[in-house]
Amino acid sequence: MKRIVSVVLCLILVFALVPSVFAAGLNDVETQIMTALKEKVTVNGKTAYIPTEYVNQAENFFLSYETTDEQGQYVLERIQEGRDLLAAQTTAFISADGSVNLSALSYDVKSQLLDLAVDACAQVGLKLTWANRVITITDAQDSSVVYFSNSAIIKTTGGFDAMTILPWAAAVVVVAGLVAFAFIYRRKMAA
Amino acid sequence: MMEYHCIKNQKKGKLLAYIFTPIAFALIWFLIIILLCNTVFSRALAYGSMVLLDRPPNFSDPVDTLFVPATDESLTALKLDQIEYPQYGSVMGQIEIESIGVATKMMYGDNNKLLKKGAGMYIGSRIPGYGGTCLVSGHNTYPFKNLKNIQIGDIIKVTTTYGVYQYEVYKTDVRPDSDKTAYDLNTDEQLLVLYTCFWVNTPIGNVKERFFAYSRMVSGPVLIH
Structure with a gap:
């Protein structure tokens, strides 16, 4: 503007x-x-x-x-x-x-x-x-x-590559699984 | 009282452990599978929709992909009234960089839709041969995945509908997207500037840095009024 x-x-x-x-x-x-x-x-x-x-x-x-x-x-x-x-x-x-x-x-x-x-x-x-x-x-x-x-001259040119995120996705799955396991285990032990 | 709280906590714990946590975990799995298998799902949906069609399909692509490349590489000058000026959304050329294995369409315009089709020329810059900077962008997955490997001295070939141009890379740089000194739209020199997001090959698409490759025209027809 x-x-x-x-x-x-x-x-x-x-x-x-x-x-x-x-x-x-x-x-x-x-x-x-x-x-x-x-x-x-x-x-x-x-x-x-x-x-x-x-x-x-x-x-x-x-x-x-x-x-x-x-x-x-x-x-x-x-x-x-x-x-x-x-x-x-x-x-x-x-x-x-x-x-x-x-x-x-x-x-x-x-x-x-x-x-x-x-x-x-x-x-x-x-x-x-x-x-x-x-x-x-x-x-x-x-x-x-x-x-x-009159939009920005330099554009966003970062792409989304499924193969590239695979290791990251795998890491997220592992972490989520570990967190869930730890949570349930802790609850069981507390009970 | 203590016993009551103990029982209550146990029930809460069971609810969390056996209902909410598995649901959350399942949702995470679901999202990840969707992300990873998006291309497979979309293809399956496309096949399925073709089988279940109840009206004739519409194959028209709003983006003009018809492109007739120029073939005469000996031209040194062309009058402007002899060429067909590119229209927004059309394929105006082909970019080839043999040294890094880049071959892509070049669109006239660089909105999100056009950048999915190939490289896009900013319409506030100049077409090849006119004089001035031709500013071209491309995604760091396709088509400029290997742009970061370009070296000084590499040749960039741009084949348009009116002429064949060759540019020689003289500089590369990484600059923030907000840096207006990264390109010069005022110059009369015949330049081609390619850029893409940096870091390349990252799952994070929206980064602040851009990788620029600057090149000067070494051959091709100059456009004259």
């Missing part, structure tokens, strides 16, 4: 599109959008930026879909709206590392940004959902197709 502003800004900018033609490569308006996304925002002497992993996800999206000039201009206008909204804030919401401290923004500002993002996504056939501080944008028809997520 701490980075939700930059996430939402990125979402508004990037996903106010209609996925139309499947084509790799960036056209002119997409290149302009990527340039705008990579620009830093300075507010009250502090500089904020959209994290690289979010920008990359946006670029990967653009590389797979063709954006019309009209759509691209809409996105660029939303970029400016987002910048203006942040620039108008008087509270210090930018951390030392350039990330946005969401808790420093008012509920009203956060709501505005989120509403914009949800609306933009809905208009272009995308669905924005959030749960447990994770924002996900998927295809509205197929939620298994993910275009964006």
Whole structure:
């Protein structure tokens, strides 16, 4: 949630599109959008930026879909709206590392940004959902197709191998058996 | 009074010894058998459900496993509009590391479901050849069980739908999963970073450390706009 502003800004900018033609490569308006996304925002002497992993996800999206000039201009206008909204804030919401401290923004500002993002996504056939501080944008028809997520970059990659746990399971069985035996034996002796 | 307490304790002891303890022990056994024989049970259930089917089976797999590998290893450059950009959930490539016996599908995306199918590329990183880091994860049981044995100088071959790439390992490291300096998503250098949970071959899947293998591209088509 701490980075939700930059996430939402990125979402508004990037996903106010209609996925139309499947084509790799960036056209002119997409290149302009990527340039705008990579620009830093300075507010009250502090500089904020959209994290690289979010920008990359946006670029990967653009590389797979063709954006019309009209759509691209809409996105660029939303970029400016987002910048203006942040620039108008008087509270210090930018951390030392350039990330946005969401808790420093008012509920009203956060709501505005989120509403914009949800609306933009809905208009272009995308669905924005959030749960447990994770924002996900998927295809509205197929939620298994993910275009964006702010979940952890490094995933849990530990597997469960039955053969590997065999010695451990055997040890548990032995210990459980010994404990049960000791308990019953002790009771019998006490009686 | 003493006799009464003695009898009461004896009854309690008998209840514990002959009822609760055996039940607890039986439950432990049951859980262990389930864990160990899960693969056998699931197969038996699958066969059983096939026999008892009352409607046509649905063999469609939501994960796109159709993969047509590129074969031309002599390409040095490709225009982006000549390639089919991978779609989330699809098989985008094949990873082979001959030196440690790794051969696995590479999925575009790295959610839990996709990581069960093979290695998964993080969609906030770059596809091979585009420039930048391609960050790929895999489970430490399959497919990256032997990743910890990779050596500097080993070659990683990545065959995508658009090109065949070779990367040479230049570094390995073990870092916490929260360490953001373990990878660089800002670089323009053509890098491939594979990682998996460390300790490998442990019954505990959710560990904090990751084993990283860093490699640089040595051959393959550069993707140009």
